[in-house]
Amino acid sequence: MPAPALPGKGLIKGLGVTGKTMLKTMFPGGLKKPKPDPVGGAVTVQYPHEKEAPPPRARGVIALKEENCTSCMLCARECPDWCIYIEAHKTKAPPRRAGGKPRKVNKLDRFDIDYALCMYCGICVEVCPFDALFWSPEYEFSEPHIADLLHDKALLGQWMETVPDFEPYEAGSQAKVKKVPR
Amino acid sequence: MTMTEREQLRYIAAQAADARVNLELETEGMTLNIGPQHPATHGTLRVLVKLDGEQVVAAEPIMGYMHRGYEKLSEMRTYPQVTTLINRIDWLGSFANEVPFILAAEKLMDVEAPPRAQHIRTILFELARIANVVLFLGDMAVQVGAITPVFFAFRDREHILNMIESATGGRFHPNFDRIGGIKDDLPKGWIEETRGALKRIEAFCDEMETLVLGNEIFQTRTRGIGVIPSDVALQYGMSGANLRATGVDWDLRRDAPCGLVYDKVDWKVWTHPDGDSFARYWVRLQETREACKILDQLLGTIPAGPIMAKVPRIIKVPAGEAYVETENPLGAMGYYIVSKGELVPFRLKIRSASFSNISVTPWLLRGVYLPDVITILASLYFILGDIDR
Amino acid sequence: MNVLANILDPYWAKTIVRVVGALAFAILIAGTLVYVYLFKAVSFMQSRLGPMEAGPQGSMQLLAEVGKFLQKEDIYPTKADRLLFKAAPYVVFMSTFLLVLIIPFGPDAWFANLDVGIYFALSVSSISVIGILMAGWSSANKYSLLGGLRAAGQLIAYELPLVLAVVGVVIQAGTLNMQGIVGAQANGEIFGFGGIGNPYILTQFVGFAIFMISMQAELTQTPFDMPIAESELVAGYLTEYSGMRFLLFFIAEFATAGVFSAIAAVLFLGGWSLPGLHWESLGDVSNVMNVVGPLVLIGKVMVLSFIIFWVRFTFPRFREDQLQRLAWKFLIPISLVNIAATAVLKVAF
Numbered sequence: 001m002p003a004p005a006l007p008g009k010g011l012i013k014g015l016g017v018t019g020k021t022m023l024k025t026m027f028p029g030g031l032k033k034p035k036p037d038p039v040g041g042a043v044t045v046q047y048p049h050e051k052e053a054p055p056p057r058a059r060g061v062i063a064l065k066e067e068n069c070t071s072c073m074l075c076a077r078e079c080p081d082w083c084i085y086i087e088a089h090k091t092k093a094p095p096r097r098a099g100g101k102p103r104k105v106n107k108l109d110r111f112d113i114d115y116a117l118c119m120y121c122g123i124c125v126e127v128c129p130f131d132a133l134f135w136s137p138e139y140e141f142s143e144p145h146i147a148d149l150l151h152d153k154a155l156l157g158q159w160m161e162t163v164p165d166f167e168p169y170e171a172g173s174q175a176k177v178k179k180v181p182r
Numbered sequence: 183m184t185m186t187e188r189e190q191l192r193y194i195a196a197q198a199a200d201a202r203v204n205l206e207l208e209t210e211g212m213t214l215n216i217g218p219q220h221p222a223t224h225g226t227l228r229v230l231v232k233l234d235g236e237q238v239v240a241a242e243p244i245m246g247y248m249h250r251g252y253e254k255l256s257e258m259r260t261y262p263q264v265t266t267l268i269n270r271i272d273w274l275g276s277f278a279n280e281v282p283f284i285l286a287a288e289k290l291m292d293v294e295a296p297p298r299a300q301h302i303r304t305i306l307f308e309l310a311r312i313a314n315v316v317l318f319l320g321d322m323a324v325q326v327g328a329i330t331p332v333f334f335a336f337r338d339r340e341h342i343l344n345m346i347e348s349a350t351g352g353r354f355h356p357n358f359d360r361i362g363g364i365k366d367d368l369p370k371g372w373i374e375e376t377r378g379a380l381k382r383i384e385a386f387c388d389e390m391e392t393l394v395l396g397n398e399i400f401q402t403r404t405r406g407i408g409v410i411p412s413d414v415a416l417q418y419g420m421s422g423a424n425l426r427a428t429g430v431d432w433d434l435r436r437d438a439p440c441g442l443v444y445d446k447v448d449w450k451v452w453t454h455p456d457g458d459s460f461a462r463y464w465v466r467l468q469e470t471r472e473a474c475k476i477l478d479q480l481l482g483t484i485p486a487g488p489i490m491a492k493v494p495r496i497i498k499v500p501a502g503e504a505y506v507e508t509e510n511p512l513g514a515m516g517y518y519i520v521s522k523g524e525l526v527p528f529r530l531k532i533r534s535a536s537f538s539n540i541s542v543t544p545w546l547l548r549g550v551y552l553p554d555v556i557t558i559l560a561s562l563y564f565i566l567g568d569i570d571r
Numbered sequence: 572m573n574v575l576a577n578i579l580d581p582y583w584a585k586t587i588v589r590v591v592g593a594l595a596f597a598i599l600i601a602g603t604l605v606y607v608y609l610f611k612a613v614s615f616m617q618s619r620l621g622p623m624e625a626g627p628q629g630s631m632q633l634l635a636e637v638g639k640f641l642q643k644e645d646i647y648p649t650k651a652d653r654l655l656f657k658a659a660p661y662v663v664f665m666s667t668f669l670l671v672l673i674i675p676f677g678p679d680a681w682f683a684n685l686d687v688g689i690y691f692a693l694s695v696s697s698i699s700v701i702g703i704l705m706a707g708w709s710s711a712n713k714y715s716l717l718g719g720l721r722a723a724g725q726l727i728a729y730e731l732p733l734v735l736a737v738v739g740v741v742i743q744a745g746t747l748n749m750q751g752i753v754g755a756q757a758n759g760e761i762f763g764f765g766g767i768g769n770p771y772i773l774t775q776f777v778g779f780a781i782f783m784i785s786m787q788a789e790l791t792q793t794p795f796d797m798p799i800a801e802s803e804l805v806a807g808y809l810t811e812y813s814g815m816r817f818l819l820f821f822i823a824e825f826a827t828a829g830v831f832s833a834i835a836a837v838l839f840l841g842g843w844s845l846p847g848l849h850w851e852s853l854g855d856v857s858n859v860m861n862v863v864g865p866l867v868l869i870g871k872v873m874v875l876s877f878i879i880f881w882v883r884f885t886f887p888r889f890r891e892d893q894l895q896r897l898a899w900k901f902l903i904p905i906s907l908v909n910i911a912a913t914a915v916l917k918v919a920f
Contacts, residue, residue, distance in 0.1 A: 009396075013392045017389055018881065018884060021617070025616075041615075043618045044619050054347070055347055055351075056369075057347070057348060058351055080267065121357045123357075126365065167369040170373060174486070214713050220805065325802045327793055327887040330617050334617070337617075553797070553888075556802055
């Protein structure tokens with residue numbers, strides 16, 4: 001690294017960098033027709049007024065498709081901090097074919113996720129064998145009290161509407177694109 | 183304008199002589215407690231310095247304020263669950279934390295990830311490195327007193343985080359690496375977008391070169407400050423860019439590329455002979471550029487194929503021991519797994535880079551001025567989670 | 572009745588005008604600089620927007636900030652030296668306040684037209700050192716103490732080049748009076764060409780550079796902000812202050828930046844006068860300049876203080892010993908050479 005020939009050259013160049021950024025932020029349209037528009041030039045997203053769309057894979061919140069859940073408890077067991085609470089009771093469902101025997105199914109009584117504990121790792125979504133849990137990029141679900149972050153299955157079911165379709169894969173992939181049950 | 187060895191020795195000797203003279207004058211001195219709550223400690227590191235005027239007579243780093251007990255917690259978690267926890271060790275380059283653990287587990291299970299998975303793993307590993315080091319490039323300038331670079335760093339790191347998020351779903355904690363492969367394949371259009379993000383990082387590196395590295399004030403503040411000779415660095419077990427800045431040509435990506443595809447890429451290990459704070463900044467800047475180069479090559483050559491090897495649904499790791507170390511953004515990070523053939527590891531030892539890097543401080547800080555304490559701590563670049571685990 | 576009579580007395584009327592006017596100018600210039608530069612220009616340099624919510628483009632943000640500071644609790648550290656701790660911000664603010672008095676805004680628009688104007692300015696500006704030292708010492712905080720002592724060392728070191736840089740101007744103008752300096756620049760000529768007068772930035776460029784550097788140090792702005800050094804000393808001598816007292820320090824900091832820019836504008840850029848304006852005595856200048864002059868001066872102040880803040884938000888800071896080296900080994904010798912050269916040229920021409 002040779003030292004700069006002129007003392008102070010680095011300082012001037014540094015001023016140039018910040019000065020250029022300032023002009024670029026103030027006049028994003030260029031200096032030929034200077035029209036001040038800092039809102040367009042700055043990278044700031046003014047959050048409550050405008051929102052960024054997270055990518056479809058973003059792990060925002062976990063949505064529950066209640067009809068698909070069989071209360072197998074796999075998600076609750078695999079959760080690293082055990083923040084899923086499931087209660088269910090056995091009940092009879094109408095037979096699949098006319099004249100058949102009524103089936104025994106598990107009816108979900110309670111499916112709560114404590115988002116104060118959740119680490120958003122996605123293991124529950126991954127292990128669910130019946131496609132009942134999905135990630136939704138929804139992120140505005142904060143609560144004033146920490147205890148209110150225990151969200152129940154009604155709310156989790158509502159988030160199901162915000163679940164986007166799975167994206168197609170990059171070339172060369174052999175993975176199959178799954179479908180979100182609607 | 184590299185410092186010759188003689189100049190270095192003279193500098194160290196002069197510092198020691200200064201400290202000695204002040205001791206002979208027997209002033210009372212002052213004990214200053216830098217941290218655990220202090221703007222320069224990136225969290226909760228505490229440095230206890232004994233000052234004479236503004237000169238440090240003795241310094242002692244005290245860590246443990248952020249100990250979260252990951253080694254113990256891991257003994258109660260199954261292997262897939264552990265990756266969630268260890269994501270949080272070095273929180274700026276999270277994906278890089280998962281890789282050595284997964285590689286160690288794969289070694290025990292005798293599984294190898296398919297080539298496509300290895301490739302994507304390497305890409306995300308390098309993205310994590312950029313996300314981590316870019317923040318250093320801005321933060322170091324803040325510690326030396328310039329405010330603007332850190333905003334540039336946050337601005338441009340955002341693009342990398344966006345790419346990590348659109349591939350893995352998590353901005354900070356991807357939890358994407360799995361034993362035998364990776365969780366999911368890349369979404370369509372990701373490669374092109376990542377190339378765009380890398381362009382921004384290259385532009386950022388150029389900006390930092392003029393705004394920070396070329397600045398004479400930055401140079402006077404960092405040149406000859408915190409000089410670590412290479413033998414001392416090796417004795418303290420330093421690794422990563424800190425070690426390479428002392429002139430030791432040592433990089434695990436090249437020397438032990440286990441499970442990652444660095445051998446298929448044309449790249450270079452950067453070293454700097456000086457061993458001072460300036461050298462550490464310079465090496466990291468060059469490494470960020472090199473990472474962009476590596477990624478550019480990797481993005482073009484992703485092989486087609488599956489992304490998961492055949493792995494049982496319930497993972498039981500056979501009994502045995504394995505240790506795998508990789509070159510993480512902060513330095514060498516390794517996981518030592520002892521398994522008794524159960525669902526959970528019997529013992530997990532985490533070797534994190536920052537802990538070793540920071541243990542050189544009592545030796546290094548003796549005799550420097552108080553502002554240089556901050557410069558040196560910043561240039562060693564530690565993450566508190568990585569020290570305390 | 573007595574009080575009223577006193578108010579009507581010209582002496583008291585003058586005093587009240589001076590106090591209110593100087594206070595208003597100090598607060599207004601501080602507010603302008605904070606909003607235009609600290610909130611907006613700097614945000615643009617960092618690709619941000621700055622405050623946007625309070626008022627259009629965040630222009631009411633200042634009021635919100637002041638309101639916030641006023642309602643904050645006034646905290647004293649247990650071991651603080653209460654009296655000094657309370658008094659320190661007022662001492663610092665007083666120095667700023669006194670500085671405003673000698674600035675000429677127009678041919679008749681001035682608060683005080685002292686014969687030793689610039690000399691008075693340089694002496695009252697050093698009062699702030701005492702306030703800062705008081706703040707650092709009385710806070711009973713090691714960071715504050717280090718910050719206060721650094722400030723004292725630094726301000727004393729940079730007082731000297733500041734004075735020496737001014738000496739060149741004074742030699743050329745032949746007067747210490749601020750109005751006299753403005754007049755000398757407006758009526759001066761460079762090598763016989765007097766069309767634009769002689770703003771001393773042209774003939775005293777070295778002095779101007781030294782003045783700007785020392786001013787940056789005097790204002791404790793980056794790259795000379797070691798007394799505050801937020802990454803080392805938390806906030807230096809300001810660490811323990813909160814609420815109203817912190818606000819006073821804050822206003823004083825930015826008001827001083829504005830006032831020093833004004834002094835630099837008077838000394839080197841021709842003050843309130845415009846290029847091409849000449850006069851025999853101050854009475855000849857048209858009264859319009861009493862309105863236009865202040866605006867011209869404010870414009871020059873904004874240009875100079877933009878440089879201050881541009882530098883502040885671009886550069887890293889020096890170390891304390893490097894700063895002293897710069898002052899004693901570099902700036903002072905150069906300014907001495909500058910004085911000698913000016914004196915020789917003054918005699919020669």
